[in-house]
Every structure is written in C-alpha cells, then in structure tokens.
Amino acid sequence: xxxxxxxxxxxxxxxxxxxxxxxxxxxxxxxxxxxxxxxxxxxxxxxxxxxxxxxxxxxxxxxxxxxxxxxxxxxxxxxxxxxxxxxxxxxxxxxxxxxxxxxxxxxxxxxxxxxxxxxxxxxxxxxxxxxxxxxxxxxxxxxxxxxxxxxxxxxxxxxxxxxxxxxxxxxxxxxxxxxxxxxxxxxxxxxxxxxxxxxxxxxxxxxxxxxxxxxxxxxxxxxxxxxxxxxxxxxxxxxxxxxxxxxxxxxxxxxxxxxxxxxxxxxxxxxxxxxxxxxxxxxxxxxxxxxxxxxxxxxxxxxxxxxxxxxxxxxxxxxxxxxxxxxxxxxxxxxxxxxxxxxxxxxxxxxxxxxxxxxxxxxxxxxxxxxxxxxxxxxxxxx
Amino acid sequence: xxxxxxxxxxxxxxxxxxxxxxxxxxxxxxxxxxxxxxxxxxxxxxxxxxxxxxxxxxxxxxxxxxxxxxxxxxxxxxxxxxxxxxxxxxxxxxxxxxxxxxxxxxxxxxxxxxxxxxxxxxxxxxxxxxxxxxxxxxxx
Numbered sequence: 001x002x003x004x005x006x007x008x009x010x011x012x013x014x015x016x017x018x019x020x021x022x023x024x025x026x027x028x029x030x031x032x033x034x035x036x037x038x039x040x041x042x043x044x045x046x047x048x049x050x051x052x053x054x055x056x057x058x059x060x061x062x063x064x065x066x067x068x069x070x071x072x073x074x075x076x077x078x079x080x081x082x083x084x085x086x087x088x089x090x091x092x093x094x095x096x097x098x099x100x101x102x103x104x105x106x107x108x109x110x111x112x113x114x115x116x117x118x119x120x121x122x123x124x125x126x127x128x129x130x131x132x133x134x135x136x137x138x139x140x141x142x143x144x145x146x147x148x149x150x151x152x153x154x155x156x157x158x159x160x161x162x163x164x165x166x167x168x169x170x171x172x173x174x175x176x177x178x179x180x181x182x183x184x185x186x187x188x189x190x191x192x193x194x195x196x197x198x199x200x201x202x203x204x205x206x207x208x209x210x211x212x213x214x215x216x217x218x219x220x221x222x223x224x225x226x227x228x229x230x231x232x233x234x235x236x237x238x239x240x241x242x243x244x245x246x247x248x249x250x251x252x253x254x255x256x257x258x259x260x261x262x263x264x265x266x267x268x269x270x271x272x273x274x275x276x277x278x279x280x281x282x283x284x285x286x287x288x289x290x291x292x293x294x295x296x297x298x299x300x301x302x303x304x305x306x307x308x309x310x311x312x313x314x315x316x317x318x319x320x321x322x323x324x325x326x327x328x329x330x331x332x333x334x335x336x337x338x339x340x341x342x343x344x345x346x347x348x349x350x351x352x353x354x355x356x357x358x359x360x361x362x363x364x365x366x367x368x369x370x371x372x373x374x375x376x377x378x379x380x381x382x383x
Numbered sequence: 384x385x386x387x388x389x390x391x392x393x394x395x396x397x398x399x400x401x402x403x404x405x406x407x408x409x410x411x412x413x414x415x416x417x418x419x420x421x422x423x424x425x426x427x428x429x430x431x432x433x434x435x436x437x438x439x440x441x442x443x444x445x446x447x448x449x450x451x452x453x454x455x456x457x458x459x460x461x462x463x464x465x466x467x468x469x470x471x472x473x474x475x476x477x478x479x480x481x482x483x484x485x486x487x488x489x490x491x492x493x494x495x496x497x498x499x500x501x502x503x504x505x506x507x508x509x510x511x512x513x514x515x516x517x518x519x520x521x522x523x
Contacts, residue, residue, distance in 0.1 A: 126515065128455035129513075130456075130457075131466065140446035192448060247477050247480065250477065
C-alpha cells in the first residue's frame with residue numbers, strides 16, 4: 001500500500017469525569033496533528049468512529065470547518081481497524097494525499113448492554129429476556145472449549161493477565177497501572193467459568209487519532225514515517241463460532257481473524273516470524289491466547305509453553321499487547337483499534353519509553369475482533 | 384397451578400407432552416439452524432422449512448453466568464441465582480445455545496449427555512409463569 005502514518009495521538013483510556021467523547025476526540029486529533037507537524041487545514045479527508053457518539057464529525061466545529069469529506073462509521077470492536085482502512089482507501093483512491101482517522105468513545109460502567117431491543121442486532125427479544133444475550137458468556141464458552149481441545153490451563157489464563165497488568169504498570173498512559181499477582185488473579189471472583197474478574201477488560205473512555213499520507217510524499221513531513229504494509233478487513237463465514245448466536249453448525253470453519261491475518265501477511269510479503277511486536281484483541285485472557293494461534297503466531301496449544309516461558313512479555317520472542325492491551329486500558333470501542341496502531345507506531349519509532357520492546361523493532365501487527373464476527377488486521381513497518 | 388406462557392411463539396412446540404425445539408431446514412443444501420428463519424445462512428435459498436429438532440444431544444461447551452445480566456434480562460437481580468449456559472450438539476448437525484438446569488461447575492463437563500426440558504424462568508406482572516427451553520444432564 002502506498003500509505004504511511006505521519007503521526008498519532010492518544011487521549012488516555014480510563015474514566016474522565018466531566019470530559020465528553022467529542023472533547024477527547026479533538027484532543028487526540030490535535031495530538032496526532034502536532035506529532036505529524038501538520039495543522040487541521042492540511043487534512044483533506046477525515047473519518048471518525050464511535051458507538052456512543054451519533055455524529056462524531058461534530059468535532060470539527062472545534063477544529064475549523066474546512067469543507068472536507070468526513071465519513072463516520074461504526075463496526076463493533078473492529079471500528080478502529082476500519083477507520084484506518086477507510087482513511088487509507090481515500091489516499092489509495094486518490095481522493096486525498098493527507099487524511100486523519102479518529103476513534104472516540106465513553107461507555108457507561110458495567111458489561112455492555114445489547115440495547116433496548118434485540119431486533120437491532122437481528123435477534124428475538126426472548127434471547128435477551130432469558131439471559132443469553134451476553135458477550136462474556138461467549139468469550140467463556142469459546143475459551144472453555146479451546147482449553148479442552150488444546151490443553152490450555154487456568155494458569156495460562158492467569159499469566160496472560162499478570163503480563164497485561166505488568167505492561168500497564170510500565171505504560172504511564174495506561175488505565176490500570178497496578179501490577180496484580182497470579183494468586184490475586186486466580187482468587188478473583190468468577191464471572192463466567194473459566195473466566196474471572198481479572199481475566200476481563202472493562203468498557204472505558206478515550207480517543208485516538210492517526211494522521212496518514214501518501215507514502216511517496218511522507219518524507220516532506222517527517223523523518224520517521226511508519227509504513228502501512230497491509231490493512232485487511234474480513235467478516236465471518238457460515239460455520240465460524242461467533243458471539244450472540246442461538247445456534248452454530250457442527251461443521252465449523254476458521255473465523256474472520258484467521259482469514260484477515262492470512263491475507264494481510266500475503267499482501268505485506270512478510271510472515272508471522274517477521275513480526276517484532278503485536279497487538280491482539282484481548283477482550284479477555286482467553287481470546288489473547290486463541291488469537292495468538294488464529295493470527296498465525298503459533299500452533300493451537302503452544303500458547304501454554306510460550307506464555308509460561310515469558311515469550312509474550314515485552315522482553316520475549318513475540319511481545320503481545322505491550323501497552324497493557326485491552327486488559328489494562330479498557331475498551332472504548334470506537335478508539336480501541338487505533339490505540340493498537342498508536343502503540344505500534346510508538347514501538348517502531350522507539351518512543352515507547354518503559355514499555356519499549358528492546359532491539360529496535362521494525363515490523364508490527366495489529367488485530368481487532370468483535371461482534372458479530374468482524375476482524376481487521378494491519379501490518380506496519382518502520383520504513 | 385399458574386397459567387404458563389412460552390417466552391416467544393414458535394421457539395418450541397407448546398403446549399406439548401413431548402416438547403421439541405423448532406428449527407429450519409434448507410431444502411437446497413440441507414443445513415439446519417435454530418430458531419426458525421426463512422433465509423438459509425449457508426446458501427442463497429429463501430425457502431427454509433420448519434422442522435422439529437432432536438430432544439437430546441451432547442454438551443459441546445458451557446459456562447455459568449455468575450452476575451445478573453443487564454437489560455433486557457427479565458429476572459430479579461436481587462434474588463439472582465447463577466445459571467448454566469451451554470451449546471448442545473444435536474444429531475441434526477447443529478449446536479443450540481441454551482440455559483442449563485445445572486449451575487454447579489463440578490457437575491458439568493464437555494461431552495456429557497443432555498436432554499431438552501421446558502422450565503419456568505420468570506413470573507410476569509400478570510402472575511403467569513413464563514417458560515423457556517433448557518437442557519438438563521441425563522442421569523447416568
């Protein structure tokens with residue numbers, strides 16, 4: 001792809017009493033523009049995404065109304081990946097040389113509700129009334145089956161959380177900055193077997209913005225662009241086991257994360273072994289484990305030893321979720337995917353501070369996945 | 384005895400001495416799905432036919448819901464009792480998600496035999512018992 005990232009900005013994820021999502025989006029956008037050395041007047045195409053904000057493009061009354069095309073989109077937990085893709089597509093199509101993608105959200109506390117009526121997600125109201133319309137149940141049941149089939153232990157789940165909160169403690173902009181011991185995680189209340197409180201991320205608040213441009217003109221603006229090598233979006237095929245589904249066929253097929261990853265590696269001309277730092281959707285510890293295999297970084301079951309031996313830690317062979325991931329940052333849905341891109345940019349530019357992967361990482365990977373079976377994968381390189 | 388009312392029409396045969404879940408079978412590709420829908424999720428057919436599904440199967444995966452679900456769950460959060468949820472693999476080639484009558488993790492295991500029951504899960508403002516489908520372990 002002839003697209004580079006010039007700069008990125010983050011309004012830290014967490015809880016911000018009295019600060020609205022639009023305000024966070026504006027702050028992140030200004031942060032990204034200043035990182036890129038550009039002003040709002042230089043932006044020729046914009047897109048923004050959110051679950052809670054109906055019209056994210058209202059943010060531009062705080063930035064300058066310049067008449068540019070501004071697209072808004074929402075695509076579940078894959079919104080961030082889709083935003084980057086939409087901005088990149090505008091550049092590839094020749095619609096703009098410089099574009100911005102902004103994700104923002106501010107969720108109420110507690111588990112995500114599916115809304116007043118299940119018709120909005122194509123299901124009968126009975127499904128919610130009887131207590132089946134909950135994502136945590138799906139995360140738990142997919143994890144339960146995977147542990148059974150591939151010999152993954154509860155210790156492995158606990159170690160993924162230990163690693164996440166350790167990385168969060170090293171990241172001064174993370175939400176959860178306190179290390180939590182394996183014993184405390186193993187003793188935390190059960191939410192949905194086999195997943196406990198500290199295995200789950202929480203809905204949160206925050207915003208991220210990324211400024212992109214045509215790769216062949218990136219040198220005009222910065223000495224450290226990050227090149228977007230692949231950005232692939234996929235939806236489920238029939239037979240993929242997904243959340244909020246009253247039935248699923250016995251004959252199963254790989255999920256959208258598998259297809260998106262495979263195609264991204266092909267497009268970028270690199271393999272999983274070439275990736276120096278990776279951000280994988282860790283809605284809970286079980287899915288970080290499963291996504292390691294779904295994205296092609298190991299075979300099913302190898303996670304047990306990789307996690308035990310610290311290979312997914314910042315100093316390991318395959319550092320996963322170096323900024324603490326969703327577990328330590330929470331999930332403002334619209335912004336979450338772009339947080340991964342922001343973190344990979346920091347890593348590839350050597351600016352991640354205490355959570356910097358040693359040895360000058362050059363190739364990074366981001367992956368989002370969510371309801372109703374959507375996944376977006378990017379591959380980024382330092383030149 | 385209180386009046387009983389199914390949580391939704393067309394989910395299972397009711398009232399019935401031998402209730403069965405109602406699914407769809409595609410006349411073109413043979414795929415079975417639950418609940419009833421006209422369009423086939425596996426092929427372009429728009430003419431799926433209603434069928435009664437098998438009343439027993441094996442537990443493919445499970446969990447126990449330990450916190451009161453948010454809206455639109457109709458249960459009483461103050462008197463919340465954790466409940467089991469699982470996917471039951473039927474011989475029809477489909478795994479159906481359902482409440483389980485068992486909520487003790489030590490008594491649930493993947494692969495165990497399960498059978499369909501109709502259970503009361505809620506009493507509505509009119510005093511009716513609202514019933515839904517669930518699966519219970521088959522006693523060995």
